Structures are given as structure tokens and as C-alpha cells.
């Protein structure tokens with residue numbers, strides 16, 4: 001077994017509170033040690049949150065964005081994509097589908113737009129979705145940084161979870177990933193996350209794994225950030241370059257995609273051991289690298305899957321990175337393959353359940 005000072009990987013795993021040094025050791029664990037880590041995290045998940053995987057039907061409402069993140073395929077400077085905006089009827093149809101198929105919850109996401117017309121539209125859609133589902137469909141939002149009053153309006157309308165990725169908890173790295181135009185700072189992102197928590201949302205965040213210039217220590221700090229922030233939900237996955245962005249060419253010191261994938265699985269596993277009761281998503285970016293990527297993440301501790309229920313014709317225009325999977329399928333096809341896929345991971349779907357983060361509902 002690998003030795004770190006006096007502690008083996010096995011001994012670290014059995015501890016309650018991982019130090020930064022412990023986490024770095026776990027992130028570097030390979031071979032039998034790496035497999036043991038994934039196995040123990042899977043067991044931890046079964047013991048604490050059970051074998052159910054909860055669905056969040058993902059509706060990509062629009063690819064219009066006011067921001068210009070260097071890594072993102074729908075950044076405002078990308079002139080090569082067709083911008084789209086689903087109609088209200090298309091959004092409601094997708095939500096109705098999720099409700100009828102007993103998905104339990106939806107996530108509505110788009111690029112960041114902050115004007116009043118957009119804000120009021122989302123508010124109205126939340127109310128209509130609550131009505132059409134007799135209040136039974138849980139609603140998660142992912143619309144980036146908004147003002148406190150906007151977050152409050154959407155919360156009052158019925159949304160109860162919000163996803164806002166920190167992308168990196170290292171302010172220096174954050175700055176390398178985002179334009180320094182005075183409107184996109186690490187501090188603003190952190191302030192927005194604090195607001196969401198304060199208002200009462202189940203708050204989710206996440207990071208990209210394998211971005212240019214990122215170190216193993218940065219990833220260890222990301223995990224510590226989740227713990228210190230007392231986060232309720234996390235979605236994180238491998239960074240994948242997009243051809244029409246400044247980050248299209250892998251940096252000389254970049255990990256190969258397979259390395260980013262393995263590191264992502266270890267991040268999921270370590271987080272499950274550190275925060276046993278939170279919700280952890282098996283992200284689509286994992287599936288873009290390995291067809292069974294999401295299932296492998298479920299076996300390593302993830303308990304949330306976000307099947308895309310955006311009408312198929314729009315999906316090719318919501319490409320945040322290259323090779324995004326399932327872009328040609330219609331929602332019915334997506335839903336159909338999930339049961340079989342998850343059976344492979346010894347899991348079952350929590351149909352009709354919200355599957356809220358136990359960490360949140362238990363008051364941490």
C-alpha cells in the first residue's frame with residue numbers, strides 16, 4: 001500500500017476529517033489504492049444515502065449569454081453558433097414530460113441573462129410549471145449570477161435549488177478562466193453563492209477538473225472549499241476543450257482526457273467520503289469521455305443524473321465543450337435508456353421523488 005508519512009491510503013480513508021495533504025494523497029492514488037478509494041466511496045453512498053439515483057430533467061432554455069468565459073462554447077464572443085431561445089410552450093412541454101415520466105425534478109439552465117424581461121419570464125415559467133405539476137415537480141435553476149432581488153423572486157415563485165459553479169476555488173486560476181473586465185470576479189461569484197444559501201436555496205456548486213494550469217493541490221482545495229462552504233449539492237466533471245474558444249488547444253502540460261476522467265471519479269469518491277449526505281451529480285462531461293462515465297461516477301458515490309430533455313433539435317446548439325453526448329436524441333429516447341444503464345451500477349431510479357440533499361433537509 002502507498003505510504004504518506006505514517007498513513008496508508010486505507011488508513012486515510014478510514015479517518016473522518018481529511019487534511020489537504022490526505023486529499024492530495026488520495027487524488028494521487030493509482031492501481032489497487034485508487035480502486036479501493038472508489039469502492040469505499042460507493043459503500044459509503046449505499047450506507048448513508050442508499051442506492052437510489054434521482055433524476056433532474058435538464059431543460060436548456062437558451063444558449064444566449066452575456067458572459068465570455070474563455071472555456072465555454074456558448075460564450076458571447078462565439079459567432080459560430082446559432083443562438084436559440086425555447087418558446088414558453090416548449091419549456092412547459094418539456095416540464096410536462098418530466099412530470100408525466102415521474103422524473104421528480106427538473107433543472108432549467110441557460111447562459112447568463114440579467115434583463116427584467118428574462119427575469120420576469122423565468123418567474124412566470126416557474127409558477128406555470130408548479131401549476132402544471134400540482135406542485136410536485138422540484139425546480140432547480142442554473143442562470144448564473146443574478147441580483148439578490150432576482151434570486152428572491154425566483155425562490156418565492158417556487159424554485160428551491162440553485163446551481164452556480166465556482167469553477168475553481170483558487171482566485172488566481174479563476175481569473176485565468178474568466179475575462180478580467182471588472183464584471184466577472186471571483187469575489188462576485190462567492191458573494192452570489194452566499195446569497196443563494198442565505199435566501200434558503202439548496203445550493204449547488206462545482207468545478208472543472210483538468211483546466212490549464214490547475215494542480216492537484218488546487219483540486220484538494222476545491223474539495224475543502226465545498227466542505228468549508230457547507231455546500232448541499234455538487235456537480236463537477238472533466239474539463240473538455242471546445243473548438244471555438246480561446247482554450248481550444250490543450251495546454252502542453254494538460255492531462256489527457258482519460259487522466260481528467262480518472263481524476264474526476266476520484267474527486268467524486270473523495271467528496272462522498274468527506275460529505276456523505278450531500279447530493280453529487282454524475283455529470284454529462286464524464287459520459288463525453290467514457291460512454292459509461294456517468295454509471296462509473298454513480299458507483300463511486302454520485303446519486304444524481306440529469307438527463308437532457310431539451311427538444312433534440314436545439315441540443316446541438318448548447319455545446320459548452322466538444323463531443324457532448326446524446327445531442328441527437330429526443331427526450332423519450334433518453335429516458336428509455338436510463339433504467340438499463342443504472343441497473344449496471346446496482347442502482348435504481350427514485351421515480352417521482354425530489355431526492356433533496358439530506359445534508360440540506362437535515363439542517364446539515
Ligand code: SF4
Pocket residue numbers: 065066067068069072073074075076110111112144
Ligand atoms: S460558462 Fe456560463 S456564464 Fe460563462 S459563457 Fe458559458 S454559459 Fe455564459
